[in-house]
Amino acid sequence: GIQVEQSPPDLILQEGANSTLRCNFSDSVNNLQWFHQNPWGQLINLFYIPSGTKQNGRLSATTVATERYSLLYISSSQTTDSGVYFCAVDPGNTDKLIFGTGTRLQVFP
Amino acid sequence: NAGVTQTPKFRILKIGQSMTLQCTQDMNHNYMYWYRQDPGMGLKLIYYSVGAGITDKGEVPNGYNVSRSTTEDFPLRLELAAPSQTSVYFCASTPPGTSRKFFGPGTRLTVL
Numbered sequence: 001g002i003q004v005e006q007s008p009p010d011l012i013l014q015e016g017a018n019s020t021l022r023c024n025f026s027d028s029v030n031n032l033q034w035f036h037q038n039p040w041g042q043l044i045n046l047f048y049i050p051s052g053t054k055q056n057g058r059l060s061a062t063t064v065a066t067e068r069y070s071l072l073y074i075s076s077s078q079t080t081d082s083g084v085y086f087c088a089v090d091p092g093n094t095d096k097l098i099f100g101t102g103t104r105l106q107v108f109p
Numbered sequence: 110n111a112g113v114t115q116t117p118k119f120r121i122l123k124i125g126q127s128m129t130l131q132c133t134q135d136m137n138h139n140y141m142y143w144y145r146q147d148p149g150m151g152l153k154l155i156y157y158s159v160g161a162g163i164t165d166k167g168e169v170p171n172g173y174n175v176s177r178s179t180t181e182d183f184p185l186r187l188e189l190a191a192p193s194q195t196s197v198y199f200c201a202s203t204p205p206g207t208s209r210k211f212f213g214p215g216t217r218l219t220v221l
Binding site: 004030031033035041042043044045048086088090095096097098099100101102 | 140142144149150151152153154157159167168197199203207208209210211212214215217
């Protein structure tokens with residue numbers, strides 16, 4: 001099956017710093033989503049981005065489908081950005097997302 | 110809208126016991142899903158449903174059963190609980206015409 005790899009596995013930042021999270025996938029996909037899981041376990045859908053670039057406030061995401069990767073950019077990080085960021089893909093039109101293992105982000109004041 | 114709701118929030122089971130995890134959404138979404146998340150890992154799909162009366166297996170269906178008698182409810186049944194089923198269980202749904210998933214708050218299950 002399709003493999004979804006995220007890097008780095010862990011990231012520690014000071015408030016105000018910028019960061020880039022990467023998601024590589026081993027096969028073509030029809031659907032790619034980024035999620036944030038906060039320290040209380042809640043999963044929040046950040047972006048639905050099978051291709052192209054989207055921005056939402058301090059967050060933006062880019063997916064280059066032909067090269068099988070996606071990037072999540074976090075600018076001017078805040079302590080509330082802490083948590084785990086997951087990339088998830090659907091390799092066919094099945095709507096069944098396959099999740100990566102995540103990037104754990106800790107932002108300190 | 111309350112969104113996707115799950116009950117209970119926490120549960121401890123003994124080996125061999127059974128229970129049902131409840132999931133309800135009030136957004137009239139056709140597609141619903143059950144995932145499990147083991148410590149330090151991503152989510153794995155257990156079962157999904159594309160509408161009332163239709164269910165199908167995901168990546169890790171063994172030890173679980175589901176039913177979908179209404180659009181709103183998608184319960185997950187554990188018949189003979191095993192320690193390997195200790196996990197956090199998330200229910201999700203998808204609005205028609207999109208693939209964005211919306212998750213419930215999760216149920217933390219421990220099997221001792």
